[in-house]
Amino acid sequence: xxxxxxxxxxxxxxxxxxxxxxxxxxxxxxxxxxxxxxxxxxxxxxxxxxxxxxxxxxxxxxxxxxxxxxxxxxxxxxxxxxxxxxxxxxxxxxxxxxxxxxxxxxxxxxxxxxxxxxxxxxxxxxxxxxxxxxxxxxxxxxxxxxxxxxxxxxxxxxxxxxxxxxxxxxxxxxxxxxxxxxxxxxxxxxxxxxxxxxxxxxxxxxxxxxxxxxxxxxxxxxxxxxxxxxxxxxxxxxxxxxxxxxxxxxxxxxxxxxxxxxxxxxxxxxxxxxxxxxxxxxxxxxxxxxxxxxxxxxxxxxxxxx
Amino acid sequence: xxxxxxxxxxxxxxxxxxxxxxxxxxxxxxxxxxxxxxxxxxxxxxxxxxxxxxxxxxxxxxxxxxxxxxxxxxxxxxxxxxxxxxxxxxxxxxxxxxxxxxxxxxxxxxxxxxxxxxxxxxxxxxxxxxxxxxxxxxxxxxxxxxxxxxxxxxxxxxxxxxxxxxxxxxxxxxxxxxxxxxxxxxxxxxxxxxxxxxxxxxxxxxxxxxxxxxxxxxxxxxxxxxxxxxxxxxxxxxxxxxxxxxxxxxxxxxxxxxxxxxxxxxxxxxxxxxxxxxxxxxxxxxxxxxxxxxxxxxxxxxxxxxxxxxxxxxxxxxxxxxxxxxxxxx
Numbered sequence: 001x002x003x004x005x006x007x008x009x010x011x012x013x014x015x016x017x018x019x020x021x022x023x024x025x026x027x028x029x030x031x032x033x034x035x036x037x038x039x040x041x042x043x044x045x046x047x048x049x050x051x052x053x054x055x056x057x058x059x060x061x062x063x064x065x066x067x068x069x070x071x072x073x074x075x076x077x078x079x080x081x082x083x084x085x086x087x088x089x090x091x092x093x094x095x096x097x098x099x100x101x102x103x104x105x106x107x108x109x110x111x112x113x114x115x116x117x118x119x120x121x122x123x124x125x126x127x128x129x130x131x132x133x134x135x136x137x138x139x140x141x142x143x144x145x146x147x148x149x150x151x152x153x154x155x156x157x158x159x160x161x162x163x164x165x166x167x168x169x170x171x172x173x174x175x176x177x178x179x180x181x182x183x184x185x186x187x188x189x190x191x192x193x194x195x196x197x198x199x200x201x202x203x204x205x206x207x208x209x210x211x212x213x214x215x216x217x218x219x220x221x222x223x224x225x226x227x228x229x230x231x232x233x234x235x236x237x238x239x240x241x242x243x244x245x246x247x248x249x250x251x252x253x254x255x256x257x258x259x260x261x262x263x264x265x266x267x268x269x270x271x272x273x274x275x276x277x278x279x280x281x282x283x284x285x286x287x288x289x290x291x292x293x294x295x296x297x298x299x300x301x302x303x304x305x306x
Numbered sequence: 307x308x309x310x311x312x313x314x315x316x317x318x319x320x321x322x323x324x325x326x327x328x329x330x331x332x333x334x335x336x337x338x339x340x341x342x343x344x345x346x347x348x349x350x351x352x353x354x355x356x357x358x359x360x361x362x363x364x365x366x367x368x369x370x371x372x373x374x375x376x377x378x379x380x381x382x383x384x385x386x387x388x389x390x391x392x393x394x395x396x397x398x399x400x401x402x403x404x405x406x407x408x409x410x411x412x413x414x415x416x417x418x419x420x421x422x423x424x425x426x427x428x429x430x431x432x433x434x435x436x437x438x439x440x441x442x443x444x445x446x447x448x449x450x451x452x453x454x455x456x457x458x459x460x461x462x463x464x465x466x467x468x469x470x471x472x473x474x475x476x477x478x479x480x481x482x483x484x485x486x487x488x489x490x491x492x493x494x495x496x497x498x499x500x501x502x503x504x505x506x507x508x509x510x511x512x513x514x515x516x517x518x519x520x521x522x523x524x525x526x527x528x529x530x531x532x533x534x535x536x537x538x539x540x541x542x543x544x545x546x547x548x549x550x551x552x553x554x555x556x557x558x559x560x561x562x563x564x565x566x567x568x569x570x571x572x573x574x575x576x577x578x579x580x581x582x583x584x585x586x587x588x589x590x591x592x593x594x595x596x597x598x599x600x601x602x603x604x605x606x607x608x609x610x611x612x613x614x615x616x617x618x619x620x621x622x623x624x625x626x627x628x629x630x631x632x633x634x635x636x
Binding site: 024025028029031032033035036037038039040042043045046049057058059060061062063104105106108109111112113115117118119120124127128131133134135136137138139140141142143144147148149160161163164166169193194195198219222223224225226229230241242244245248249252274275278281282285286289290293294296297 | 336338339340342343344346347349350351353354356357358359360361362363364365367368374377378423426427429430435437438439440441442443444445446448449450451452453454455456457458459460461463465466467468470471500504508532564565569572573585588589592593598601602605606608609610612613616617
């Protein structure tokens with residue numbers, strides 16, 4: 001009998017345990033969902049502002065739900081779409097060309113450095129990876145770009161900076177090094193040349209790592225505004241993000257001058273139009289992120305974030 | 307070296323003349339293979355040479371009175387004068403202090419938040435939901451700082467920002483945030499957490515997922531509660547990961563994320579007292595005031611401290627790492 005009541009008590013304890021467990025799991029889910037919403041919230045705020053009537057935005061302020069729904073901001077942008085289309089073209093061009101070139105430069109280097117019987121592997125690796133420890137920084141780089149290469153105000157200035165990211169080379173090299181050597185040996189026996197082996201065996205096998213690096217590189221190009229801040233003065237060459245920065249800082253300057261009682265500086269888009277442009281500029285990057293997010297999560301495990 | 311030395315596998319079964327020929331062709335292959343690899347490396351090597359090594363010579367600018375038309379090596383050598391001027395200004399010292407203070411704030415905050423989120427995610431791990439949560443938490447990292455600046459403005463604008471609206475609605479005085487420097491360490495910390503905690507937590511979560519479940523089972527039988535399990539099993543096991551991340555971020559304590567400090571503060575001079583960091587200071591010296599020598603001096607100081615700290619911390623990591631689990635960078 002004692003054993004029976006003991007069992008009963010035990011059973012009861014387990015039930016409360018399970019209930020507690022369920023409750024705590026439930027509250028953890030709530031916490032994480034709140035955090036996720038917190039991550040999304042600022043973006044929703046911008047989207048909402050872009051669909052708000054300009055006067056309502058000035059009067060009632062920013063809100064998660066438009067106080068007065070309106071598509072005027074988008075209509076205004078598409079009435080004179082020249083500027084944003086131009087910026088889009090610049091950004092798309094640099095992103096596509098930059099990403100392709102970056103992969104074309106980084107993956108052969110990473111592959112060569114991953115070959116154990118490459119005589120120059122050690123010295124070249126040292127040469128490449130030392131740059132992660134010490135960098136001259138932005139000042140010599142600025143002088144190099146503007147005084148020696150003289151690429152300011154050219155599309156080259158926007159593409160060159162992210163062509164080789166040494167950290168990505170490191171990741172690719174690790175991935176190539178882990179590929180089964182049997183396949184490569186077999187191809188060699190079949191008489192395939194080294195370059196052919198790289199193209200038709202190593203690259204296809206490394207697709208996941210390549211996709212991750214491609215995505216990171218593409219997002220680097222898409223979100224880049226610092227390069228234009230340093231090297232682009234020609235409005236024809238403004239990439240999207242830099243154009244966003246410029247209209248924001250023009251609006252700021254106008255506000256400042258307005259309060260002093262001066263006249264406006266040029267044409268400045270309304271507040272809602274600026275928000276709409278931010279939405280249009282972020283949309284493709286966010287889409288890229290959502291479609292390829294599994295490569296990003298893989299990127300984390302590969303160590304693609306510093 | 308004798309050719310036969312490279313091919314010890316040869317046996318007497320093979321006719322004597324044949325292997326010679328094969329060696330030669332193999333040696334030829336070996337040479338051509340290395341040549342191909344070298345050619346494959348060249349384009350990227352060239353890029354690194356120009357953008358990473360030629361810029362190294364540029365640190366010389368820090369020791370000259372740089373004049374654009376006289377070039378890097380044509381400008382007058384002035385020894386340590388630039389550094390003397392640099393450290394004589396309050397701005398550079400303030401920028402250094404801000405950089406260190408804010409980085410310590412971000413590193414501590416980021417570490418606590420990432421560990422906590424990783425632990426929570428681990429407790430409720432299910433492949434589908436976790437992936438959804440991860441996507442949400444990672445998203446902020448891929449929003450450009452310009453756009454982040456936009457929505458921080460939507461939150462903090464003095465006249466119609468969301469936060470001031472809320473303050474007004476509950477009967478409080480609105481605050482002109484872009485003129486209140488003391489609020490900004492907190493604002494920047496929140497922004498940096500928003501942007502970085504997804505990645506941080508994901509790194510620690512993948513470390514936790516590698517832990518043997520039997521350890522927790524045994525602890526549970528011994529009556530350990532969740533917190534005890536975390537502090538006695540999870541934390542010690544992922545500690546190496548934590549330490550290496552911590553040391554890496556500490557090594558770059560003088561480097562700040564330019565985008566965060568430039569865009570989110572809208573480069574507002576009223577806020578410089580708490581938000582001006584070395585990277586924004588260097589930008590201003592280089593582009594706005596165009597004092598290239600001064601910018602170069604600040605840059606060199608930042609780079610050399612980073613270099614020394616990386617070497618130092620790598621040495622420390624080598625001391626504490628276990629042989630079966632190498633952690634050091636090099």
